[in-house]
Amino acid sequence: MHRAGPVAAALRAHPHAPGPARSRSVKLALQAGCRFAAEPAGLFGWVDTGVDTDVLAQRMLDEGYLLAPGALFHAERKPVTLMRINFATTQDAAFWKKYAEVVRRM
DSSP, rough: OOOOOOOHHHHSSTTTSSEEEEEEEHHHHHHHEEEESSSOTTTTTEEOOOHHHHEEEEEETTOHHHOOOGGGGGGSSOOOOEEETTTTTTTHHHHHHHHHHHHHHH
């Protein structure tokens, strides 16, 4: 028999409670001017950047950040303004600051 740890027990008790990673990422994304396309939940969120995420991904790569353009997640590969973010990896305020700078320049 496998015994679940305290984290697993807490998640079962409150499966929809926002984790600290999600809360921090959501706060930073909103401060950077993003709008969530759907209620943030789970491990990923969809934000509307207001710009073509193919172009945004290339410009962020030029700044040292790797993004997956939203079009990668659609059957038809056409430009979109949506970007999927991973709440575990988007907690860095420096990332969101650079993101906001790049979007303003677009």
